[in-house]
Amino acid sequence: MVPLLNDGSIVGESSRAERKALEKRRAILRAAAVAFRKHGFLATGMREIASAADLSPANLYYYFDSKQELLYFCQDHSLDRLLEEVTAAKERERRPADVLRQIISAHARFMLDELDGASAHLEVDALAAPLRARIVEKRDRYEQAVRKIISNGMKAGAFVKSDAALITRAIFGALNWTARWYRPDGPAQPSVIAEAYAEYLVRGLLK
Template sequence: MADRWASTNLPSRSEQREVKRAALISQAAKAFKARGFQATTMDDIASSLGVTKGALYRYVSNKQDILFECFMSSNRIGNAAIARANAFAGSGLEKLQTFILDFIENYLAHNTAGGAMVDIDALFPEQREQVIAERDRIDAALRKLIAGGIADGSIAPGNAKLAELTVMGSINWIPSWYRPDGSWTPQLIAQTMSSIFSDGLRARPASNPAPRKKPARGR
């Protein structure tokens, strides 16, 4: 019985292949971050993994495939953060905080492509179209979330699209300056940026100005 249990829980050949492919992409992403996408060659990636370039081609066809997977990984993280935010039973502002916390923490923990993530034009046209379409869906979902906060009064009235672009623009730029060996952990960055954005977008109670005194009439 024990042997049967063990055999049914061993990773299949396809699962082992996916694990190796994920490790390859992770290592390649680190090379992109260190050297830049354009300056990194398949030879560099193979050398960093300690394998031959021929072995790499068993898992990916070219550098663009690796960069594409980095972008799609980011999109999957964004979609998961949107889902958690929408499932949160709170105000629009609290949902926004949930999204920012979840996205930043997981983005830094699982997506290490760094500055290469701005090289979207390096992708093949069909890859770029797929990445942009998925990214646009995430952006639209975040705008809807912010608009919901404006509607429920937890977020100050304003331009939901501009707010969304500001949030995502700041988040997407984090890997260009974040250092895993630095003193700022993903959790600290996520909490700090969540506070910055939520404090800036939070609705303030309207203040009632003191009534103006009428000037005294001269005698």
């Protein structure tokens, strides 16, 4: 197996073999994602994940040391994606309302059509102490970033004054909950949902 650091990141300047292994890990997650969506990460067994990825259960353990590490890999990757979107939104937009709309829309789209583990990033509590701490730290970074945009907007007079921490969590709640009810074969398209959410959730802050 490709050498990994205990935090799941690749050691050294990733060689071709290493990148290939990483890609395989992602592919496994993508395959497993449909199962995750159906009944959550916790309720999805290693045998089910393996079979979704066309692997034997034993073989799955060649790519992931444990179910914990698999979950960690999912969540870590998801949070990286979300953090990227924050930076992108801040670069692209100027007004707080626009930045926020951008972030909400991206987060929604991410939940709805990004297949690898978007829904797994919900079950933080399923991780045991050492790994959970790392995820919580990263998740907090994401939350703080969004909260900052909101509280700055409030200070600048762009948003109505309120408890920025609560508003942030309300927004995340609405967004994360989409994984619970969204079905790809349903009536609403991801992009439509994303725009409606962005519109509604930002409007609640406007004066």
